[in-house]
Amino acid sequence: MMMMSTPSSTLTPPDVKPMQGVSVEKGFDTNDLVVNIGPQHPSTHGVLRLITTLNGEVVKDMEPVIGYLHRSKEKMAESRSLFQYQPTIDRVEYLSSFYDHLAFVNCVEKIAGLGVPKRVEYIRMITLELNRITSHLLWFGTFLLDLGASTPFFWAFRDREEVFTLFEKLTGARMMYNYYRFGGVNADLPSGWLNEVRKFIDDFPRRLDEYEAVATKNPIVLDRTIGQGILTKETCLQFGVTGPALRAAGYAADLRKTNPYSCYNEVEFEVPVATEADTYARYVVRVQEMRESLKIIRQCIDNIPGGDGGELGLLKAKVDEATKAKKKDPTIEVPAWNSDWDMFGKKINLLTYKPPAGEASVFVESPRGVLGCYMVTDGTPKAARVKWRGASFSNLSCLPALMKGHMYSDLMAIFGSLDVIMPEVDR
């Protein structure tokens, strides 16, 4: 923190004795103080600078300064083929990058009219919801860390690590997955992976209960969050705030429910909503969302066409082998391979893939809110234009309105409750 303008010295001169009728109030200058918070601040989750005008300890005005992490995500798309561009998407919203990939590949699928096999949709849904859990877990840990609790942070990271191990088995990377492909996914599930996921989701509710035991009704947490940072539905709609912040204001807007994509219309889940619109309501909504995600994953595992990866791969190998042998010796019987089971999607040559000219926009419900991708293609391997709508940008833009009149010490609690991630704001 650095002071930008200090009021002129107003200390009472030593020879004037306050007792002799000099008002103490006069001794203090009530000029506003402009304080520069960040850009390097441990609680800004990235690089955010807030020019704050303080009156005493009360925030009078605030102006976020963004752009420190700008990496020209959109411009990069214009100089790379779609497949070349795809891995760079991971680096933007790195806490839940499956969502960015989903929006991106869905755009291409829409433009090219590529069908996506159901198995792929289910694999995507499992990874998406696991990703929502990791993202909310990180938020849970850091939010409570901002409030001064360090234990939940380690617990959240411990459990997040388990999901990352699962992701590593599936995609080869812990956070930069680059797993979805146009009309499919990079590789089928490894054998036994679904069982490991099931083990995790069976155990996770117990751990969520533990988290809640230390945090949800802790009087310190309640004191710092209830009634703080009230973000009403009207303000949300004015600023385009989406995601848990909007749902905490009593508006059940969840694209998975209202405009289902993937196979979200086939699973049952609820959209957690609170009406209080304060920091605590946002906390409650997110914790509840993790439980709903578990529900979705469980249904996906139960209903995924083709079941576990190993068996399916073996069967496919057998079918392929028999089909090959049949060409030489027509008496060989090919094992049954239901053709509706086109599980792996059409193999496309990524080296030369050119979607037809067209445009598409896709909106998905990321852990932070509505994430949009708009793409224009012109028949070349490159996209003519890619535009992203990140939830964090809009969610951050309401911060000045939200902070007015609050104490400075509540800033990080309220800012943390918005779950803004700076790389997504700056792109």
Place this chain on the structure above:
Amino acid sequence: MMMMVSEQTQASASLAGKTTTDVIKQSTNSLVVDGLKEITRGLLTVLKQHNTDPITLEYPEVMPELSDRFHGRLSLLSKSDGTDLCIGCQACARVCPCDDLIQIEMHRDADKKPVIDRFTIDLGRCIFCGNCTEVCPVDCIKFLPDFELADYSREALVLDKKDLTLNGEESDQWRKEHGLAVTVA
């Protein structure tokens, strides 16, 4: 955005018993007693963790178990007899998101067989995305489960063909572990 909210959504949304007001209502009995109760509950939960095993590893004595899909150091597999498998098709260089990260120079010998003169990968700029490994038509460029890649200079991170190439046995071993046809001639 079209955000039509169905009645059912609204109804399911009100998640009884999970709202702030409820929590406050529950707490109004006696803030102090409830507060102490909650803090004790939290502390007991924390205490329970003392019996659990640590999940951290004593690296480097204990190495993490990595999956066989792990994106680690890049390498070039060879044929089973140890000769070059790469055919110099440049596919890997073309899908790499970073310009000139993979540099390949090749010529064809008298029998029109490709000969790779130079093959460098600048690991300092590699983002381990896996695009190159996915498009290689002969399954030559692949990841190794090796993540200890730190070095003292950027130049040391530019691996040339000799650093990258695995010999025949290692390549066979790799193919065996990843379920590919083992002998490649």
